[in-house]
Amino acid sequence: MAAPGPAGAAASPSPQPPQLPSPFAELVKSPSGLEKVVLRGSRNCCVEVYLYGGQVTSWKNDNGEELLFLSSKAIFKPPKAIRGGIPICFPQFGTHGNLEQHGFARNRFWTIDNDPPPLPANPAIKAYVDLILRPSEEDLKIWPHSFEFRLRVALGPSGDLSLTSRIRNTNTDGRPFSYTFAYHTYFSVSDISEVRVEGLETMDYLDNLKAKERFTEQGDAIVFESEIDKVYLAAPSKIAIIDHEKKKTFVVTKEGLPDSVVWNPWDKKAKAMQDFGDAEYKNMLCVEPASVEKPITLKPGEEWKGRLALSAVPSSYCSGQLDPLKVLQG
Numbered sequence: 001m002a003a004p005g006p007a008g009a010a011a012s013p014s015p016q017p018p019q020l021p022s023p024f025a026e027l028v029k030s031p032s033g034l035e036k037v038v039l040r041g042s043r044n045c046c047v048e049v050y051l052y053g054g055q056v057t058s059w060k061n062d063n064g065e066e067l068l069f070l071s072s073k074a075i076f077k078p079p080k081a082i083r084g085g086i087p088i089c090f091p092q093f094g095t096h097g098n099l100e101q102h103g104f105a106r107n108r109f110w111t112i113d114n115d116p117p118p119l120p121a122n123p124a125i126k127a128y129v130d131l132i133l134r135p136s137e138e139d140l141k142i143w144p145h146s147f148e149f150r151l152r153v154a155l156g157p158s159g160d161l162s163l164t165s166r167i168r169n170t171n172t173d174g175r176p177f178s179y180t181f182a183y184h185t186y187f188s189v190s191d192i193s194e195v196r197v198e199g200l201e202t203m204d205y206l207d208n209l210k211a212k213e214r215f216t217e218q219g220d221a222i223v224f225e226s227e228i229d230k231v232y233l234a235a236p237s238k239i240a241i242i243d244h245e246k247k248k249t250f251v252v253t254k255e256g257l258p259d260s261v262v263w264n265p266w267d268k269k270a271k272a273m274q275d276f277g278d279a280e281y282k283n284m285l286c287v288e289p290a291s292v293e294k295p296i297t298l299k300p301g302e303e304w305k306g307r308l309a310l311s312a313v314p315s316s317y318c319s320g321q322l323d324p325l326k327v328l329q330g
């Protein structure tokens with residue numbers, strides 16, 4: 001029998017935080033009161049994932065340098081989605097449907113999934129976490145489909161960040177469902193006018209600033225001089241974001257996601273956003289691997305997988321040395 005506690009006080013064990021399978025992952029409470037999982041890699045390499053939205057908000061390299069953009073005005077309070085990092089847009093991207101903009105996954109509480117169905121083993125990855133989202137009764141009223149959305153966030157040994165989404169139709173009434181999807185990735189850049197994106201030139205795109213009309217990109221790499229909001233269709237699986245000033249290239253690799261959205265609100269829209277600083281558009285760029293043009297359809301029991309992998313490598317593009325094809329083809 002357990003020893004009695006002090007007179008008048010029942011001995012109640014202090015609640016233990018849930019154990020995570022990876023010893024390099026820790027669940028902590030942020031100053032806002034929201035819980036986040038911190039993944040630690042070598043040296044100062046680190047990733048933070050909020051259970052709210054299943055949203056990565058920070059990815060730091062070996063030197064502790066932040067690679068993702070998070071607005072200084074981000075609001076960490078439901079139902080507002082967190083402005084920055086990698087919001088998950090599901091089951092709807094943007095206004096491509098009747099749901100709220102970008103769907104509801106980004107403003108729901110996800111839970112830790114300590115026993116997910118296995119993914120292909122990668123013994124080199126030690127820091128990871130698995131999250132799961134299932135619809136609540138309220139969600140079923142606005143999107144009447146039962147699903148399991150499993151998200152693995154992993155920090156690789158060389159500081160690469162990967163997100164793997166598995167979405168399963170668990171409807172028991174035989175009905176398929178369709179959705180659109182995006183990893184709405186906000187990259188931190190030194191100065192948007194010094195950035196170019198390679199891999200999307202000559203692609204077709206839908207221009208959200210022109211009533212989703214379809215155009216073909218002309219000429220060279222994409223550079224930025226004004227607001228942009230385009231959905232590039234059937235984009236290549238590798239896209240490079242070259243930051244001349246920081247001499248850094250982000251390599252974005254996507255699987256299962258044909259499209260890629262490119263967004264920067266520029267000055268006017270920045271001012272209109274409550275959770276975004278007036279001048280912050282200069283220091284961010286969204287490149288969002290997505291499936292927008294053709295919705296994904298799953299029959300009951302079927303599962304879809306979509307993966308995003310990010311790495312940040314030094315670039316010498318400013319000296320004209322870098323062969324863009326080398327970046328894109330490895």
Ligand SMILES: O=P(O)(O)OC[C@H]1O[C@H](O)[C@H](O)[C@@H](O)[C@@H]1O
Nearest residue numbers: 094101102208229261262263286
């Ligand atoms: O303000 P949010 O709902 O987070 O959306 C931010 C942006 O997301 C995407 O990039 C869309 O293409 C844009 O049209 C939208 O403005």
